[in-house]
Amino acid sequence: MRRRTEGYARWADAVEWGGVGHIARACSLLDDVDRIARVADDAVLASLSGSTRASLLRQAGRHRLAARLDGRALSRIGGPRSVEDPHARAAVLDAVVGLAADHLGQFHLTASRNLLRRARRCVAPGDPDWFAGRRPRLRIEWVSAELAMYSGDPDEACAHADAALTLAAGPDVPHRHQVKTSLIAAAAAATAGRSAEASQRAAQVSAAAAEHGLLPLAWASSALRTGLNPSDVALAADLARQRAELIRRGVPFEHRVTASG
Numbered sequence: 245m246r247r248r249t250e251g252y253a254r255w256a257d258a259v260e261w262g263g264v265g266h267i268a269r270a271c272s273l274l275d276d277v278d279r280i281a282r283v284a285d286d287a288v289l290a291s292l293s294g295s296t297r298a299s300l301l302r303q304a305g306r307h308r309l310a311a312r313l314d315g316r317a318l319s320r321i322g323g324p325r326s327v328e329d330p331h332a333r334a335a336v337l338d339a340v341v342g343l344a345a346d347h348l349g350q351f352h353l354t355a356s357r358n359l360l361r362r363a364r365r366c367v368a369p370g371d372p373d374w375f376a377g378r379r380p381r382l383r384i385e386w387v388s389a390e391l392a393m394y395s396g397d398p399d400e401a402c403a404h405a406d407a408a409l410t411l412a413a414g415p416d417v418p419h420r421h422q423v424k425t426s427l428i429a430a431a432a433a434a435t436a437g438r439s440a441e442a443s444q445r446a447a448q449v450s451a452a453a454a455e456h457g458l459l460p461l462a463w464a465s466s467a468l469r470t471g472l473n474p475s476d477v478a479l480a481a482d483l484a485r486q487r488a489e490l491i492r493r494g495v496p497f498e499h500r501v502t503a504s505g
Contacts, residue, residue, distance in 0.1 A: 250280060251276075251277050251280035251281060251284065251286065251289045252289060254273050254276050254277050254280070255273075255274070255277045255289065255292055255293055255296065257273050258270045258271075258273035258274045258277065258293075258296060259296055261273065262296065262299065262300050263420045263458060263460070264457050264458060264459060264460075265458075265459035265460045265463075265489070265490050265493050265495060266493045266494065267300050267304075267490075267493055267494035267495050267496070268493060268494030269493075269494070270296075270300060271297065271300065271494070274293050274296060274297055277289060277292075277293040278290065278293055281293060287320045287321050288321060288329070288331050288332050288335045290317075290320050291317040291318070291320045291321040291335040291336075291338075291339060292317075292334070292335050292338060293317075294313050294314070294316055294317030294320065294339070295313070295314055295317045295335070295338040295339050295342050296338075297313050298310040298311070298312075298313035298314040298317065298342050298346065299342060300495075301313065301496070302342070302345055302346060302349060303460055303495070304495050304496050304497045304498060305349070305497060305498035306496060306498055307345075307346045307347075307348075307349030307350050308346075308350060310342065310345075310346045310349075311343060311346035311347065311350075314339050314342040314343045314346055315339075315343065317335070317338070317339040317342070318336065318339035318340060318343065321335045321336055321339065322336075330371075330373060330375070330376035330377075331375075331376065333366065333367075333368065333376050333380075334375055334376040334379070334380060336366055337363055337366055337367060337376075337380035337383070337384075338380070338383075340359055340362055340363045340366065341359070341360070341363050341380065341383045341384055341387055343359050344356045344357075344359035344360045344363065344387050344391075345387050345390070347359065348387060348390055348391055348394065351394070353391065353394060353395055356387070356391050357391060360384060360387060360388055360391065363380070363384050364384060367380055367381055367384065369381070374414075374416055374417070378411055378414065378417075379421070381411055382408055382411040382412060382417075382421060382425065385404045385405070385407045385408035385411060385428075386404075386408055386424065386425070386428050388400075388404040389401045389402075389404035389405045389408065389428050389431075389432055390428070390431075392404060392432075393431060393432065393435045398432065398435045398436035398437070399436070401431075401432040401435050401436070402432045402433070402435075402436055404432070405425075405428050405429040405431075405432035405433075406429075408425045408428055408429070409425055409426075409429055411425075412425040412426075419452070419456045419458070420456070420458055420461070422452075423449055423452045423453050423456065423458055423461050424461060426445060426448060426449045426452070427445075427446070427449045427461060427464055427465055427468070429445055430442050430445035430446040430449060430465070430468060431468060433445060434468065434471075434472060439472055442468070442472060443469065443472050443473065446465050446468045446469045446472065447465075447469065449461065449462075449465040450462055450465045450466060450469065453465060459486060459489060459490060459493075460490065460495075462486055463483065463486040463487060463490060466479060466482050466483040466486055467483055470483050
């Protein structure tokens with residue numbers, strides 16, 4: 245039991261390090277988590293570790309590799325017992341929603357949509373718990389908003405972004421999730437043609453990401469702001485500097501970044 249508890253604590257640390265862009269450190273911790281999961285024969289912990297590795301690859305634009313890890317994570321945990329065990333349900337949802345984002349990043353829109361439907365069938369709508377309840381629902385809204393953007397439906401994108409903003413409004417929601425939700429809302433506003441709102445939201449994301457040390461989200465907001473204002477030399481310089489720092493921290497960027505990257 246002590247080793248199992250240690251494994252989940254190390255996994256949580258890996259998630260935090262990944263959130264601030266220290267990918268090499270996060271992956272080193274996940275190596276420890278995998279060893280603990282093998283010794284403890286803990287499929288849930290192994291699945292969560294795999295989905296976390298996938299998310300680190302996905303934010304670097306490596307969606308195809310991420311899909312392999314998310315698929316493996318899902319096969320480890322299966323699905324039927326997720327309803328009974330909150331940790332298992334969270335693991336299933338992390339893998340399924342991750343796969344939806346992976347397919348979106350490869351422009352497999354139908355596959356992404358089907359996976360999101362599967363996630364919505366598995367989620368517990370009335371569960372007030374953060375880890376296995378509201379957090380997975382929030383991630384579903386994120387990817388649903390992105391899918392709507394790439395499907396050319398700005399109204400649906402904004403509806404999912406609004407739903408995400410409501411879920412992220414709780415006092416126990418981590419800063420990283422709140423900032424990511426604001427970034428999704430900014431992108432949805434841009435897709436809807438509301439450039440001024442999108443620029444304002446994206447600037448607020450940049451400030452919040454800098455305040456909390458969330459370099460991957462700072463980089464993503466800089467990318468959005470540069471797209472909205474490509475003539476801004478200072479924004480372009482910030483984007484290049486942030487990308488270089490992320491590479492230094494171990495982010496294995498693809499040469500190109502696609503959807504959900």
